[in-house]
Amino acid sequence: MDKLIFKISHLLESPTGNSEIYSFDVPLDLEFVEKKGNVTGKIEIMRIDEGLNVVAKDVELNLKTNCAKCLKAFSQKIKITSAERQFELNPPEKAEDENDVYLINKKNLTIDVTEMLRQEIILHFPVISVCSSGCKGLCPYCGKNKNLAKCTCSEPIEADFEGNKPLKALKEFFNKK
Numbered sequence: 001m002d003k004l005i006f007k008i009s010h011l012l013e014s015p016t017g018n019s020e021i022y023s024f025d026v027p028l029d030l031e032f033v034e035k036k037g038n039v040t041g042k043i044e045i046m047r048i049d050e051g052l053n054v055v056a057k058d059v060e061l062n063l064k065t066n067c068a069k070c071l072k073a074f075s076q077k078i079k080i081t082s083a084e085r086q087f088e089l090n091p092p093e094k095a096e097d098e099n100d101v102y103l104i105n106k107k108n109l110t111i112d113v114t115e116m117l118r119q120e121i122i123l124h125f126p127v128i129s130v131c132s133s134g135c136k137g138l139c140p141y142c143g144k145n146k147n148l149a150k151c152t153c154s155e156p157i158e159a160d161f162e163g164n165k166p167l168k169a170l171k172e173f174f175n176k177k
């Protein structure tokens with residue numbers, strides 16, 4: 001399967017409870033992020049009274065991102081264990097949220113799970129990406145990556161503004177005027 005569109009004509013004709021599983025490995029378009037490789041996973045489609053119940057399982061993709069602490073570029077894996085949606089045969093008369101309604105394409109007898117997966121990926125998106133839990137980040141004084149080498153900057157004893165030399169110098173400058 002190289003697209004997130006699945007043929008469901010036979011499933012629609014089968015009794016409720018019948019299901020099928022497909023694997024996919026597709027280059028899903030995500031305009032908000034740089035991706036590395038395809039999105040992979042499984043889709044289980046089950047016939048229910050209202051249409052189809054769709055479960056995406058073990059969805060994985062690798063993102064290209066930069067560490068929030070040391071700025072190093074690295075590849076981060078997003079994993080979605082399980083996500084479920086219903087695809088309806090007919091649009092509900094009153095939808096709470098139009099974006100949450102998924103419809104079966106009755107003309108082509110297909111379902112398109114692209115939007116479903118896109119939403120799930122956004123939900124599972126890391127708020128802050130860090131290359132490793134032990135990342136030491138950059139030295140705030142000299143800017144060196146502390147994962148690679150120790151720098152000679154001493155940690156400030158006081159972090160208040162008085163002890164901050166650039167500000168102190170600025171203050172003295174203005175006091176002279």
Ligand SMILES: [Zn+2]
Nearest residue numbers: 067070131135
């Ligand atoms: Zn890092």
Ligand SMILES: [Zn+2]
Nearest residue numbers: 139142151153
């Ligand atoms: Zn330093």
